[in-house]
Amino acid sequence: AQTVTQSQPEMSVQEAETVTLSCTYDTSESDYYLFWYKQPPSRQMILVIRQEAYKQQNATENRFSVNFQKAAKSFSLKISDSQLGDAAMYFCAYSSYLNNAGNMLTFGGGTRLMVKP
């Protein structure tokens, strides 16, 4: 079974600065997807960024980028130019590449990000 570990329960960053959230995972599969989801307080979870394991290039979405280290099974999220609206719980998640796996995600325990004005 796959496991996802987020070792930082809480992180804080000054507005406009850069922060990196860590995630490690364990799997015996060679093809899979990795995700970062954002869950603002009392609001729905939204997808921040997705990485396909077969792609060597790190995914980027505007101010959000990942550092995907397949051999080390590490998948960190970098948020540049942090904004107050980035404050939320961030979850790292794993999904198998198998046809029926779809979005049966395994989530980490989350990292609460606080942004200081």
Added chain:
Amino acid sequence: DTGVSQDPRHKITKRGQNVTFRCDPISEHNRLYWYRQTLGQGPEFLTYFQNEAQLEKSRLLSDRFSAERPKGSFSTLEIQRTEQGDSAMYLCASSLQGNSPLHFGNGTRLTVT
């Protein structure tokens, strides 16, 4: 696109009672997922449907839990004989076929007293 809708938003029930939650996915999405999230934890997968077929069930889904999606549109999740350990946020999500991005609803928060 009105998003994924869940009803009710909050449910308080006494131990031993049955509860039912409803999820309306985005209309063109044929996959629908249920997750459970306890306080301070990440969501855990419970089950998913492709159209009306329930394709996967987690071992977390005990015999007291049942989910349906009778016409391939909305879905219901029923918990029979609720226990205090069932207190959690129940999240519904939908997607198109395959590994298309998931769209989550706001969840139903269940409190069992």
